[in-house]
Amino acid sequence: MTIGAGPRGPGVLVIEPMGNAGRFLVEAADRLGLRLYAATHEDVHDGYPGWLRSALAGVCATDLADTPRALEDMDAFCRHHAVAGVAACFELFTPLAALLAQRLGLPGNDPLLAGAARNKILMGEAFAAAGIPAPRWAVVHDVAGAHQVARSHELGWPLVVKPAEQGGSWGVSVVDGPDRLASAVAAAQQYTYAYPHGLKLDSRALVQEYIPGEEYSCETVVADGVAYPLPVVRKDTTEGRYRIETGHTCPSGLAPPLARRVQHTAARAALAVGVRNGIAHTEVKIPPGTRTPYVIETGARLPGDNLCEIIEAATGVSEAVAYLQAVLGRVPDTAPSATGAAAIRFLLPRRGGVLRQVFIPQTPGTHSELHLRPGDAVPEPADSACRIGHVVACAETVDRARDLADQVAARSRVEVS
Numbered sequence: 001m002t003i004g005a006g007p008r009g010p011g012v013l014v015i016e017p018m019g020n021a022g023r024f025l026v027e028a029a030d031r032l033g034l035r036l037y038a039a040t041h042e043d044v045h046d047g048y049p050g051w052l053r054s055a056l057a058g059v060c061a062t063d064l065a066d067t068p069r070a071l072e073d074m075d076a077f078c079r080h081h082a083v084a085g086v087a088a089c090f091e092l093f094t095p096l097a098a099l100l101a102q103r104l105g106l107p108g109n110d111p112l113l114a115g116a117a118r119n120k121i122l123m124g125e126a127f128a129a130a131g132i133p134a135p136r137w138a139v140v141h142d143v144a145g146a147h148q149v150a151r152s153h154e155l156g157w158p159l160v161v162k163p164a165e166q167g168g169s170w171g172v173s174v175v176d177g178p179d180r181l182a183s184a185v186a187a188a189q190q191y192t193y194a195y196p197h198g199l200k201l202d203s204r205a206l207v208q209e210y211i212p213g214e215e216y217s218c219e220t221v222v223a224d225g226v227a228y229p230l231p232v233v234r235k236d237t238t239e240g241r242y243r244i245e246t247g248h249t250c251p252s253g254l255a256p257p258l259a260r261r262v263q264h265t266a267a268r269a270a271l272a273v274g275v276r277n278g279i280a281h282t283e284v285k286i287p288p289g290t291r292t293p294y295v296i297e298t299g300a301r302l303p304g305d306n307l308c309e310i311i312e313a314a315t316g317v318s319e320a321v322a323y324l325q326a327v328l329g330r331v332p333d334t335a336p337s338a339t340g341a342a343a344i345r346f347l348l349p350r351r352g353g354v355l356r357q358v359f360i361p362q363t364p365g366t367h368s369e370l371h372l373r374p375g376d377a378v379p380e381p382a383d384s385a386c387r388i389g390h391v392v393a394c395a396e397t398v399d400r401a402r403d404l405a406d407q408v409a410a411r412s413r414v415e416v417s
Contacts, residue, residue: 011085016090109278118165159181216283231314238348249398304384345406
């Protein structure tokens with residue numbers, strides 16, 4: 001990645017830019033002529049790749065898991081460097097970003113509601129208060145509580161069991177009977193701290209009604225409380241107990257009236273969790289035979305899964321640029337400038353082990369990237385951490401983009417021993 005070296009304008013502090021969306025923020029800051037700063041722990045900074053280190057104008061080294069200390073350190077850093085905007089790259093730090101922006105008097109999200117974008121229990125309460133269609137749910141502390149919920153028959157079968165605080169499909173299970181509840185609750189409660197920062201997590205689990213139907217996602221940029229909807233994306237997942245994302249396609253293929261309904265619902269969800277100057281990634285499902293999008297969850301952050309790349313390739317809209325504009329108090333650029341299509345497909349292993357070999361064919365209209373290298377450990381296929389790599393296809397139509405990506409993924413070979 002080449003980052004320009006011209007004069008820089010306003011500064012933006014990104015609370016932990018390490019992650020899938022970090023590189024898109026770096027590219028967006030370069031386009032906008034911004035100084036980009038990072039807030040992170042010094043040990044985490046030691047592991048930053050060279051491209052990220054070279055892109056930063058400075059680093060605020062602090063303990064992000066210690067909110068009072070982090071706020072003091074970042075406050076002093078931002079005032080010293082005349083920082084004009086605060087952005088979060090990791091979902092779990094979005095409440096911290098809201099508190100810092102309020103403290104500095106900068107555009108930000110509502111700190112009183114920001115926890116609802118991180119904690120799914122608070123999120124469910126916020127959706128209910130706003131009248132947003134969402135799955136019914138119950139909070140459980142242990143397996144006995146999950147069995148009690150199941151015996152009530154209020155949520156039916158199957159059930160979704162997930163952590164109160166986590167992302168990336170980690171710890172999420174779909175169970176079709178009581179004999180699998182114990183392992184599902186254990187999977188949801190295995191995460192007590194989020195690494196690499198050691199941030200303490202809510203150890204409770206949610207037992208949630210399963211909503212059938214196709215899955216979609218939609219980002220919403222909000223600037224000064226005004227919502228700007230972005231394109232709807234179709235999501236594909238595995239079946240069975242673990243629902244791992246296998247790919248995304250933009251545009252979604254939905255009829256325009258239904259796509260607009262998804263955008264409207266996603267915008268309501270973003271506002272319900274306190275997004276006022278930022279971006280929200282919202283996931284929905286539409287049950288068969290209905291036109292009602294049910295919000296599964298929303299996060300006050302840029303999307304992962306290289307969705308920023310897919311959406312820009314299809315529409316010309318840079319979500320990262322729009323996000324940075326929003327945190328600076330500017331009107332975001334969200335008008336599409338292209339009418340193509342793009343799809344991404346992830347390469348998943350059949351089992352965990354050691355990666356021996358990967359082959360991805362070179363096909364016109366596509367490009368690929370490896371997440372793991374031969375010799376790396378491959379986790380069991382239970383969440384997105386098991387992905388070996390991905391392929392992106394760009395074309396003039398949705399069907400062509402999907403077909404291209406599917407063909408390359410089908411012809412790819414992954415050997416795990």
